[in-house]
Amino acid sequence: MSERVAVIGTGQTKHAAKRDDVSIAGLVREAALRALEDAGLGWADIDAVVIGKAPDMFEGVMMPELYLAPALGAVGKPIMRVHTAGSVGGSTALVAAHLVTSGIHDRVLTVAFEKQSDSDAMWALSVPQPFSAPLLAGAGGYFAPHIRAYMRRSGAPGHIGMQVAVKDRLQALKNPYAHLHLPDISIEMVEQSVMLWDPLHYLEACPSSDGAAAMVLGSEQAAAAAQVDTGRRPAWVHGMAMRSEPTMFAGRDQINPRAGRECAADVYRQAGVTDPRRDFDCAEVYVPFSWYEPMWLENLGFCDEGDGWKLTDAGSTSMDGGDIPWNCSGGVLSSNPIGASGMLRFLEAAMQVRGEAGEHQVDGTRRALAQAYGGGSQFFAMWVVGTDKP
Amino acid sequence: MAEAREPVTTLDTPIRLEYLFSAGIAQSKNLRGLAEGRFVGQRCPVCSKVYVPSRGSCPVDGVPTDEEVALGNTGTVTTFCVVNVPFAGQSIEIPYIVAQVLLDGADISFMGLIQEIPADQVRMGLRVEAVWVEPDQLGPSMASVKHFRPTGEPDAEYASYKDYT
Ligand SMILES: [Zn+2]
Numbered sequence: 170m171s172e173r174v175a176v177i178g179t180g181q182t183k184h185a186a187k188r189d190d191v192s193i194a195g196l197v198r199e200a201a202l203r204a205l206e207d208a209g210l211g212w213a214d215i216d217a218v219v220i221g222k223a224p225d226m227f228e229g230v231m232m233p234e235l236y237l238a239p240a241l242g243a244v245g246k247p248i249m250r251v252h253t254a255g256s257v258g259g260s261t262a263l264v265a266a267h268l269v270t271s272g273i274h275d276r277v278l279t280v281a282f283e284k285q286s287d288s289d290a291m292w293a294l295s296v297p298q299p300f301s302a303p304l305l306a307g308a309g310g311y312f313a314p315h316i317r318a319y320m321r322r323s324g325a326p327g328h329i330g331m332q333v334a335v336k337d338r339l340q341a342l343k344n345p346y347a348h349l350h351l352p353d354i355s356i357e358m359v360e361q362s363v364m365l366w367d368p369l370h371y372l373e374a375c376p377s378s379d380g381a382a383a384m385v386l387g388s389e390q391a392a393a394a395a396q397v398d399t400g401r402r403p404a405w406v407h408g409m410a411m412r413s414e415p416t417m418f419a420g421r422d423q424i425n426p427r428a429g430r431e432c433a434a435d436v437y438r439q440a441g442v443t444d445p446r447r448d449f450d451c452a453e454v455y456v457p458f459s460w461y462e463p464m465w466l467e468n469l470g471f472c473d474e475g476d477g478w479k480l481t482d483a484g485s486t487s488m489d490g491g492d493i494p495w496n497c498s499g500g501v502l503s504s505n506p507i508g509a510s511g512m513l514r515f516l517e518a519a520m521q522v523r524g525e526a527g528e529h530q531v532d533g534t535r536r537a538l539a540q541a542y543g544g545g546s547q548f549f550a551m552w553v554v555g556t557d558k559p
Numbered sequence: 560m561a562e563a564r565e566p567v568t569t570l571d572t573p574i575r576l577e578y579l580f581s582a583g584i585a586q587s588k589n590l591r592g593l594a595e596g597r598f599v600g601q602r603c604p605v606c607s608k609v610y611v612p613s614r615g616s617c618p619v620d621g622v623p624t625d626e627e628v629a630l631g632n633t634g635t636v637t638t639f640c641v642v643n644v645p646f647a648g649q650s651i652e653i654p655y656i657v658a659q660v661l662l663d664g665a666d667i668s669f670m671g672l673i674q675e676i677p678a679d680q681v682r683m684g685l686r687v688e689a690v691w692v693e694p695d696q697l698g699p700s701m702a703s704v705k706h707f708r709p710t711g712e713p714d715a716e717y718a719s720y721k722d723y724t
Contacts, residue, residue, distance in 0.1 A: 189568055229574055291646040299580040300590055302701040303650050304657045304670050306642040313640030314659055318724035321638075321683055321717070367641035367654075367678075418618040419608035419666035420722055 171270040173559060175403035176519035177387040177395040178208025184348035184380035184504040187286040193233060194240035197282050200381035200509075201241055204278065208385040209398035212242030215385070216274035221251040221261030221281040222508030226296070227288040241280060253411075255308075255455070257281060258382060258511030259541030259550030263409050265386050266552070270406075275388045281512035282381035283505075290377065290507060306366065309374055309458065311545060313366035316460040319424045320368065323463070325478035327368070330459035331359040334373045334502060336487050337456070341499025343488075343528035348378040348504040373459040373502075380506030382513045389558075404519035407536070407559050408439030409552040416545040423546055429468040432549040433540075437470070440536070440553035446471045449553075450534040451494045451521050453514040455541045457501045462486060466495075469540060488531065497521070497529040511541025515552055522554045582699075585615025588627060590699035596691045598630040600665055608666035634662040634707070635715040636685040638724040641678050656681050660707055661723045668723045675708035683724075684714035 180203025182188070182196055191199065197220075205211060218241050220234045230236070234250040241248070253260040258281035265279035291307040305311060319325070338354040341347035351358075354372075362371035387395060392403040412432035414421070433445075442448040454469070456462045463477030471493065472480055480486055486495040496502070498517040501510045518539035520526040536555040542548060582590055585601060589612040592599030600611035601624035608617065609628050616623050639658035642651075656678055659668035673681055675690075687707040697703045 229572075291644075295646060297650075300582065300586070300593075300700040300702075302670070302672065302704065304672055306644060306657070307646060309644065310640060310642050310657060314638040314657070315724070317640065317683070318638040321724075322721065363643065364641070365644045367643065369640075415618040417667060419606070419610065422722075423724070 172272050173389045173405065174266045174269040174386055175392040175405045176384050176523070176554065177392050177403050178204040178210065178385035179516045179520055179525070180204030180207055180383045181346050181513060181516065182380045183346055184378045184506055186348065186377065186379070188284070188379035189286065193228065193230065193282065193284050193287065194237055196284055196379060197237055197280050197381045197383070198240045200282070200383035201278060201280055204383035204385050207399070207401070208387070208395050210276065210385060210395070215242060215246070215276055215278045217247040217268055217277050218243040219249055219251060219261055219265035219268065219277060219279045221257040221512070223254060223257060223283055224293065226293040227290050227507070228284055229288065241278065253543055253548040253550065255457070255507060255543030256511050256541040256548040256550045257543060258509050258513065259515055259539065260411055260511070260548070262384060262512055262515045263411055263550055263552065266406055266409055269386050269388050275391045277386045278383065279386060279512070280381060280383045281509040283507040283509055284379045285377040285506065286379050309366040309369055312458050313369050315423050315546070316458065317368055319460060319464050322424060323475045323478055325463060328356065329463060329478045329481050330368070330373050331356050331370070332481055333456065333459035333462040334359045337496050337500045337502040340488050340497050340529060341503035344498045344503070346504070347499040348376050348380070349499070369458055375457040375501045375505035376503070378504050378506040380504060380509050382509040382516050384512070384516055384519065401525065402523055402556065404522035404554040405556070405558050407553040407555045408436035410435035410439070411550045413548045416547050424464060425468050425474060426546050428547060429465070429542065429549045430470070432551050433469045436551045436553050440555070442553065445469060445538065446493050449493065449536055449538050451497055451531040452538040452540070453498060453500070453517040454495055454538070455501055455511060455514055456496060457505060457510070459502065462495060465540065469538070488529065494531055497526065497531060511543070511550060514539040514541050518552070519554050522556055583615060585613045585624070589613060593701065593703045594697050594699045596694070596697055596703065598632070598662055600628040600630050602626040602628050609664060610667055611662060611665045611669065628664065630662045630664050633686065633688045633710055634660045634665070635720050636673065636681065636683060636687055637661050637668050637720045638683055639673065639681055654678055658707070659724060660687060661720055666723070671704065672706040673708070674706040682714065684717060684720065686710045686712040686715060
């Protein structure tokens with residue numbers, strides 16, 4: 170029998186193209202201090218730290234967790250690093266949560282970051298490999314062909330991706346921490362932006378951001394104490410799971426990966442979710458390229474295969490009148506500090522459940538889903554958080 | 560008197576990493592084939608799927624793929640994108656077409672450059688053939704394949720490649 174775990178504090182940086190006012194250490198510390206303050210705790214109250222980021226090649230700082238230990242109050246305490254490419258922020262939160270459910274620790278600080286202005290992710294993702302032709306052109310070049318295949322398979326009309334691009338940017342206007350604030354965003358503006366990786370326009374892709382996310386995860390006892398101290402309720406974790414599959418195998422469905430479907434089935438079973446569209450009040454899902462919204466709607470079982478684009482088209486995923494708002498924070502399309510992007514999904518879902526999401530709050534949220542994916546759509550991390558103690 | 564200057568806020572520090580890469584038994588077979596201007600795949604004894612390039616074992620069944628399969632020079636574009644973004648270290652002039660090419664007789668597609676056709680005419684199902692570099696430039700690398708070009712055959716049926724995008 171495992172212990173219960175809850176989110177008792179959240180913190181994030183103002184995400185921006187270039188945070189040249191802080192170093193990497195300053196960036197992670199800014200998010201961590203906000204999470205501690207939110208939880209009503211100090212550094213001394215933390216038992217262990219779990220940190221995640223995208224591959225070291227990005228900033229060229231090898232094993233940054235070692236250098237960051239003092240900035241995160243981790244000197245003399247257990248600190249560990251998690252690696253699962255773009256999904257890492259989600260996986261990092263899950264590893265931290267397991268340190269509580271296993272009964273080992275009461276209060277764990279978990280942090281994820283990327284400082285893209287110190288790095289060149291496009292280059293790091295496109296380094297020539299031995300004996301290969303140098304064809305890969307960043308993440309967009311990898312995912313665009315899968316998007317085209319989705320469009321062909323589902324028969325989705327071409328404007329769906331642009332709709333997501335507009336919807337998430339409009340929602341980002343309600344989130345003061347979001348990197349992109351584009352008040353004039355429109356379908357025409359997206360359509361007129363450069364076609365970077367046909368069929369993907371520039372404005373259908375995520376930005377490059379500097380940013381960090383942090384959460385304090387607590388045991389049942391820690392959650393009760395934090396609620397008394399701060400007056401803020403915890404977000405209880407109702408289910409959590411990770412799945413992965415090989416990047417390449419014959420017959421692999423890269424549009425609707427099996428690892429994602431099985432990961433969702435696992436968290437839904439743990440949380441008692443049978444109809445995700447009805448049972449969740451909102452969701453934060455890793456959508457770095459616009460078309461991944463309809464693709465993940467299907468993968469996560471919010472509709473039948475082939476119908477994801479119809480939900481997007483009908484406005485069902487919009488905060489503005491939709492029944493299942495996705496990415497009220499603006500999502501990855503509005504802020505992409507890569508390593509932190511997955512944790513921001515997990516953190517934003519917790520903020521919704523705690524009623525702390527401010528202007529982008531979905532009123533009355535009782536249960537929310539967070540998902541992060543990474544690599545060539547082969548790493549998945551998810552959790553379900555809710556207001557009720559499980 | 561000190562001149563007023565902009566403060567130094569960032570510093571580029573290029574790093575270099577050199578390494579020796581051992582291709583291993585399975586990949587070496589494929590690479591030797593490329594040096595001879597041909598594609599060599601391997602078949603899984605359990606699921607019968609043909610992998611090219613093969614890593615030496617089937618990722619699904621976890622068994623060695625010992626049987627070599629000679630593959631032809633033609634295949635089908637299963638999906639593609641038009642790359643129109645410049646980045647550091649890029650060696651191909653933009654815009655260019657990167658496609659997933661499914662060789663005839665293979666069960667997995669790989670990335671290939673499509674040329675000798677206007678970008679707006681490339682489509683899913685397009686039949687293509689490999690164009691190799693001059694014989695004296697052939698080597699154990701995918702760089703031996705200059706690009707793929709249309710064969711002029713009718714497009715492949717969607718059903719024939721839909722599971723290989
Ligand atoms: Zn097999």
